[in-house]
Amino acid sequence: MSDKTFKALLDVELKNRADLIKVLSTYLDLEIQENLDRLLRDREEHGSIEIAEEIILPHFESKMTESQVIIIRPNHKIKWSEKIKEVKLIIVIFLKKNETDTIKRQISQYTRKLADENYLEYLMKTETVDFNN
Structure with missing residues (x-):
């Protein structure tokens, strides 16, 4: 899988949601x-983004130059919201409008792994993420 599409930021110093937005912003187009x-906030209003306890998966389709899957593991749990108290793993999917079928397929294949508790546990403990495994 492409290094441009898939990124892992492990043991990142985050205190809250605002810090996460700052970190993510460095990988995104200015408009985003x-x-x-x-x-x-809009995504959360449409439904829960929590896929497992303390693990969230916000995902968006937007006018960006390239699709990305970014895994962020804070160095400690962060307060997220009133509904989702604490978060220890954040998996964000930014899907470019009119993305190629190849990239869509790669992202879809990857998201299937997220249904596996063992894989989520791996993401919470590993030193480096192997997206091809």
């Missing part, structure tokens, strides 16, 4: 950076 907090 400016609207990221609103996009996150």
Whole structure:
């Protein structure tokens, strides 16, 4: 899988949601950076982004130059919201509008792994993420 599409940021110093937005912004187009907090809030209003206890999967389709899957593991749990108290693993999917079938297929194959508790446990403990495994 492409290093441009899949990224892992492990043991990142985050205190809260605002810190996460700052970290994510460094990987995003300016238009998305400016609207990221609103996009996150809108996404949560449409349904829970929590896929397992303390693990969230916000995902968006937008006008960006390239699709990305970014895994962020804070160096300690962070407070997220009133509904989702604490988070220890964040998996964000940014899907470019009109993305190629190849990239969509790669992202889809990867998201199937997220249904496996053992894989989620691996993400919470590993020193490096092997996206091809």
